[in-house]
Amino acid sequence: MEMADSRGPLLDTPFVGEAGVYVDEYDEVNVGDLEGDEYVETQPPMKQLYIPFDLTEASELFTSVAQPVDSESFSEAILQRSEQITPSADEQASVNSLTAKVTSVLEAMSIRQELVDGMGVEEIRSVGAYKKGTQLAGDMTAEVAVILKNWPTYTAVEEMAQLLKERVASKDTQNEYVVDVTETSITVCDGIAQVTIMVMCFPQSVQENQTEDTHQSENRVPLADIDSGLAAIRHTRWFDENVIHTSVKILARLLKDLCQRITQLRHLNDWHCELLAHFCVLQHSNNQPLPVTVAFKRFLQLMSAGFFLPDSVCIDDPCEADDLKVHQNLTYDQMEEVTTICQCLLRLLTYGAHREILGVEPGFSLDFSSTIEYGGVTISPPQHVLPPTQIVTQ
Template identity: 35%
Template sequence: MVMQRGGMGMRGRGRGRGIGGPGGKMQPPFIPHVPFDLVLAEPAFPPVRAVPQETEEAFQAALLKRNQDLTPSEKEANAVTNLVTKAQAVFDNLIVNPGNFDACIEEVRQVGPYKQGTMLTGTNVADFVIVLKTLPTKEANEALGNKVWESLKAKEPKEVLTMVATEKGFDLSNTEATARVQVTTIHPNLKKLEAGLHLDVKHCQAAHSAIKYSRWFEDNAQQPTIKTLVRLLRDLKRRFSGFEPLTPWMLDLLAHYAILNNPMCQALPLTSAFKRVLQLLSAGFFLPGSAGITDPCESYSVRVHTTMTLEDQDLVCLTAQTLLRVLSHGGYKQILGIEGNSSIVTEMSVWDGVVVNPLERAYEKPADVTGEEDMEAEAGDMEAE
């Protein structure tokens, strides 16, 4: 069963460039639509009634307070920084002087929220990517982790430090922070990876993507409001399960788009940008057929939301629609987590006499459609762009 939500409906399979339809007729080219965006359409829709100044100021103060609450304390930040500094020194030394370590390191790069300046309090984790010149066997990965652990212990024998090998690399942890390391290899080696012998090729590719994302963020998203909005959106994802399908990369791009993509070519204030994110998602920004956001780190046109299943896209949309209705009636404290809890998207709530009922799904996956086929429904759209 397929129903429409926020614009063009969820489409099925068989939409590709030059594919013949019934009777041998050629299918029309796929042209993604741009969902309604009040910011871009504002000249055609002048506001009838301005939001009271005191309400806007209270919302701004709540956003800033929540951001402050979510920002790691000085103690937390120092704990992560100290571990990062020690680990980075060991990595740099291994590049110059690998000693008896057989695998050669091509590059070490910090990535993720710590590097971006969007880390949440209570998550004292810094992310690294290590690119090897050699093939990343599971044995080499564990040997690298042990080598780093031994080097750190040699400098501070009394420090409580653990190393745990993972499917992506290894984690180094002390009592206050964790350095999460992803291990990959240079691009020419990716096609040589063998299942069971080396680290999974998907994890290795994801590590390269993390480097690209980090570089893009560093070059394009240093505006302080963007970092604040990213932190607020990451908290929304953490508290509302309907936003779980949104990846950190999607949230980074959403924040950048909401703040900087506007007719004035100037950064929107935080209140307007936060509302705009919910408005965009509610209008179908991340639904099939939407232009969405083209991944700036891919050499070919890929809309970032197409990595989600159709069910996940629908879930994100209905969650945003429910939250937007709550926000429109003054429930920003509950949305931000200052008051109340996440039940506002799963249970009925009343705001000054206005009842807000949680929305139900508009898309139901047919019983004979598997998860992989669900993704294929979007593949034709991607190919046709």
């Protein structure tokens, strides 16, 4: 099943591609055009051979042979877990307060046209789970993208960190702030919340500096980090413009929480979980948002049917060109591991273990490296179809 067209009015976006893919200044650097750069694609393009079976689209044709899951109990468990993993008002207030202080300093730098290593600030954008509203309880980190007018240097990052340290502290003398800096990012912490600042530039700024000598180029922020930051902007903007249903955000949190609790599902990153949540709730023939209980089960059914296997049509990444599949960054071994674990989870769900899967039933282990017993059913550790070395190198 194809995804719905995501085209629509964009925030200061000059052009949208034919499939709703953003084609603008936030696109990644075309590393293939940069001579001497060692960044290469790690996965070959995948074939599109099959559409995984989706029971949601064929539920009228298949009669359940098992006792259906207690929908009322399932809904209560979903609500209970959702409340547990949603940040409290105090947590959100702490993150909001620090983010406001940091962004006010950065915005002042932009308005005054202050320079760091001779570079001005072009744009400031909030990105990541905090901005999307999909962060988990206990996650006290917000992310901010700072776009400079030139290809940023390590010196520029250090100078910006020093300015932040001085000016954020001057705005609040009662609290102590710690500012850490890496080669590509800055972290500001007040002891409770934390803001990570990613420093980057537009792709054209990279192209304009390709004639630099070796010494100058070695002082620049790596292209991979710039691409990662630009991707975060594209992901956040797409999510803001396409996710209006609360059910999508609730399911995204539940999937992130599930991936944190089950080791074999940690191959799925936040972007995977958010796109899967959007797909499972909204992308079906009925064109009405599915309840979270139905969408959660649909997630396990789709993944069990091979939604994230190499030859699946899966989901086109709406923020990337060339029909890039969202799961293409995974190795074959990781794809198979995610699929087999979801098959085990779906089997548990069929036998009524929804509270155990969601994590609201204390003391139940979802360690699939050993045998799991539930309701008289034994679930053995999943086995690879091929040895991992063969899967990766095939």
